[in-house]
Amino acid sequence: MNHLMTWATHWLKEIVAGWNQFWFAEQQPHTLALIRILAGLMLFYTHAVWTPDLMKFLGPDGVLPNQVARDIHGNSVAWSYLWYFESPTVLGALHLFALVVFAMFTVGFYTRVTSILATIITLAYCHRLSGVFFGLDQVNAMLAMYVMLGPSGAVYSVDRWLAERQAGQGGRQPEPVRPTASANLAIRLIQLQMCVIYLFGGVSKMRGEMWWDGSAVWFAVANLEYQSMDMTWLVRSPWLIALLSHITVFWEAFYCALVWPRRTRPVVLFLAVCVHGGIGLCLGMWTFGLAMIIANYAFVPAELTRALVSAGSTSLRRLAGGAGGRQLQPAADAEPTRKQLRGKLRGNAN
């Protein structure tokens, strides 16, 4: 009995330690910041597309008037500030404000405030226009909400650039970029929700017949309303259709397990890029495809992001011939050497 108690206590302690480590360990903000930029661009574009149809969808004489939108929600607590406005001038002004907020959020200007506003605005549009929304909006809302929780403006932002300039003018070194628990928390939430999305994406496909008989991908590419690239030539290769169908189901269903180990993660993420890139190219939903790829980026370690961005900006500076261009990274946040990076990645199981 004593052995059992000791074992149970030890097991519980390990669970608590694992929980704490998973959620509350610290992480550099670089991956979160890059997701902020990419998700911000997507939010800006997604909402900018409403502009020519603003009154058609939000107006009292539109296809989805306020009362109808409320009826769709029934007794739900879903709330939107857009419920209360119907005047074209007010709706236009609110829409313009939303686009300005998304632009500021993307470049990381007053990021703490704009990230909160971006989330409120995104949820407001989602609730007001839920009769015309699809997967893209679910991912947009998820990214806005979780990016808000972390220090997404700590790097790659106007906020950071201003802080460095201010420090430079005062003859001081800028504050180094530090790892934080909130950056980790935000990334973990994106990672886990992605696992849930793919798990049920796979489970729901397993309830069908076409994903099992290997014909599902044919019926996706043969759908004229989705088609943006004619892939019906696949009809001559039924084995390829079946292969793509089966890979999709198994990849989705097992994503939640295989994305965590370091050895399988690159394969799982590569497949994510292939599947969502394919959806974007062939099924006309490049916004949804890109949004899913952005969300998958949460699995890329911050150190790798820092190295990639640093390499990318160096290449850009070289291309622009501006070798003497402004150094955005402070000394404390400088690019790690290849050897240091390898060491960090080896020790990184997040």
Next chain:
Amino acid sequence: MSKEKPQNTKTANPTASGDDSRDGSPPFAWSPLTRALLSGWLVIHMAAVFLPPFAFQTSSVPGSGSPLAVPLMQWISPYADGLYLNHGYAFFAPDPGSSFLLRASMEFDDGRETIHRTMPDLDIDWPRLRYHRHFMLSEHLNASFIPAQPPPEVAANPADLEVWQQRHAVYASRREAIINHLKKKYGADRVRLRRVEHRLLDPYEFTQPNRRIDSPETYIELSETPQPRATP
């Protein structure tokens, strides 16, 4: 979010391994109380992420489902609805199916020719996301279709009948809103709005002579008064 303590860069662990108390430094930036409170919120939040698709998969018709999932879902719904987490994530599932379009005919009493429009229309709705919004409008309208006349077994049960009528009222008001919009936009006296199913060809049909994925026979006009279905 609680304020984080400033960290010593030497002890802060960028690899998220975190719990390093061997050198005497605090293992986590947040206090045990903060972590306990956040843990409670995380359990609720992750339940709100997991339960909606779980409940969706256990139900065949709205309101039905596993005796475990339904009450849990009712409990978490306000939170999940508020944060726009109430989704099934059943993309192209259980099977990829037909598309549903809207065809509208705007008719005029003053002798003007009837105008015909299809929603979505790739030639009008550009860029692609704008097209997709219109596509989702027609898809969602079709998905919410409930005929006015309930089947006898629903009509016999007052509770089921009430749900049926509420759902039909939502469908009817959505349809009416689109009709009113088109009337105002075109100044039409009447608008005839039809739901159209664009059936998919299977590989065998596709390889038959003169069959294309946009062959006229693949477009099927749907009735607003079909034979009653068995369940609401």
